Amino acid sequence: MQQSLDSIKNPQTTKTQDSAHTSMLKNLLSGIFFEPLLSDFRIIFERDPAARNWLEVVFCYPGLHALCLHRLAHWLDGRGVGFIPRFISHLGRFLTGIEIHPSAEIGQGVFIDHGMGVVIGETAIIGDYTLIYQGVTLGGTGKETGKRHPTVGKNAVIGAGAKVLGNLQIGDRVRIGAGSIVLQNIPSDCTVVGVPGRIISRNESANLSPLEHGKLPDVEATVIRSLLSRIEQLEKQLQTLRQELGVETRLIASVQERRD
Numbered sequence: 001m002q003q004s005l006d007s008i009k010n011p012q013t014t015k016t017q018d019s020a021h022t023s024m025l026k027n028l029l030s031g032i033f034f035e036p037l038l039s040d041f042r043i044i045f046e047r048d049p050a051a052r053n054w055l056e057v058v059f060c061y062p063g064l065h066a067l068c069l070h071r072l073a074h075w076l077d078g079r080g081v082g083f084i085p086r087f088i089s090h091l092g093r094f095l096t097g098i099e100i101h102p103s104a105e106i107g108q109g110v111f112i113d114h115g116m117g118v119v120i121g122e123t124a125i126i127g128d129y130t131l132i133y134q135g136v137t138l139g140g141t142g143k144e145t146g147k148r149h150p151t152v153g154k155n156a157v158i159g160a161g162a163k164v165l166g167n168l169q170i171g172d173r174v175r176i177g178a179g180s181i182v183l184q185n186i187p188s189d190c191t192v193v194g195v196p197g198r199i200i201s202r203n204e205s206a207n208l209s210p211l212e213h214g215k216l217p218d219v220e221a222t223v224i225r226s227l228l229s230r231i232e233q234l235e236k237q238l239q240t241l242r243q244e245l246g247v248e249t250r251l252i253a254s255v256q257e258r259r260d
Contacts, residue, residue, distance in 0.1 A: 039108035039128075040067050047111050047131060062096035063112030063132075070100040077102035104138075107154070121149035127172065128154045135161040141183075153188060 044051050044061060051057050057064060069092035077085040085102035093099040097116040100106070104120045107128035112118055114134040120126070123146070124138040136158045140148040150164045153171045159178035164170065171188030182197035191201035 036071060036106075036108040037068060040064055040110060043109045043111045043129065048113065062098060063115040066092050066096040066098035066100060066112060066115060066118075067106065067110065069095075070102070070104070070106065073100075073102040074104070074106075104149075123147045123167075124149035125151040127152055127156065130154065130156045130158070132158050133160040133162075133178070137163045137165070139163070139165050141166045150182075 041054075041057065041064065044057050044064065051061075069088050073085040073088040073092075076088070089100060089102050098112060098118045100118075100120040101122040101124070103122045105125045106120075107126055107130070109129040110126055110132070111130075112132045115132075117135040118132060119137045119139060121139050126132075126138070130152055138150050138152070142148075147167050150166065150168045150170055152158070152164070153174065155173045156170060157175045158164065159176055159180065161179045162176045162182070163180070164176065164182045166183065168182065169185045170176075170182070171186055171190065173189050174186050175191045176182060176186075176197065177191070177193035179195070180193050180197040181195045182192055184197070186192055186197075186199065187202075189203060190199045191203075192198065193200055
């Protein structure tokens with residue numbers, strides 16, 4: 001009753017509140033929330049040859065489910081809502097096996113393939129059209145406060161089981177091999193493999209498909225092959241020297257026999 005009287009006395013206040021609620025709903029259903037989800041949905045058909053129809057993608061892709069729940073949790077978290085965003089995050093982890101903190105910032109068109117065991121920390125930032133495989137961790141290295149999780153650029157590929165730890169800057173179009181542990185900043189257009197992760201390739205002109213992340217250069221194998229080739233050459237040279245030395249030894253022996 002009192003609210004009705006207040007609304008009659010202050011119609012301008014009522015209009016302001018209504019417009020605020022309307023604006024909030026528009027933001028929720030417009031580009032802030034809906035457009036990134038649409039990009040997440042479309043990118044699956046571009047990057048997963050197993051995606052056959054939209055019904056299968058909507059109901060059977062845990063990566064998409066985790067991103068949908070995260071975007072809702074992130075939207076609520078950004079407006080200071082307590083408990084509910086973390087509960088949505090926990091629910092998403094229970095349903096999909098993917099744990100994303102509500103405060104993490106994820107760009108549009110991100111594809112989490114399979115996704116089981118993926119962990120994305122509170123201050124992590126992921127650029128547009130990044131491809132993440134199962135078992136990936138974007139985590140911290142201790143109990144430090146502030147920005148303590150990685151920032152990943154656009155069009156990056158993070159292979160299965162890779163760990164990126166600490167407040168690192170991962171550039172655009174970086175490829176991180178499966179099982180790698182990255183502990184240092186990585187510039188754009190690099191390929192990283194190993195424990196700890198090492199830059200093994202810098203190719204700014206390459207226009208590689210994100211799905212070809214398995215075609216990583218094997219620097220160690222190249223070095224081993226070159227060493228084996230060098231050993232073979234040295235063995236041939238040694239064999240030649242032995243043969244020449246044997247010939248010289250026989251000649252000396254024959255000369256000595258003649259003198260005797």
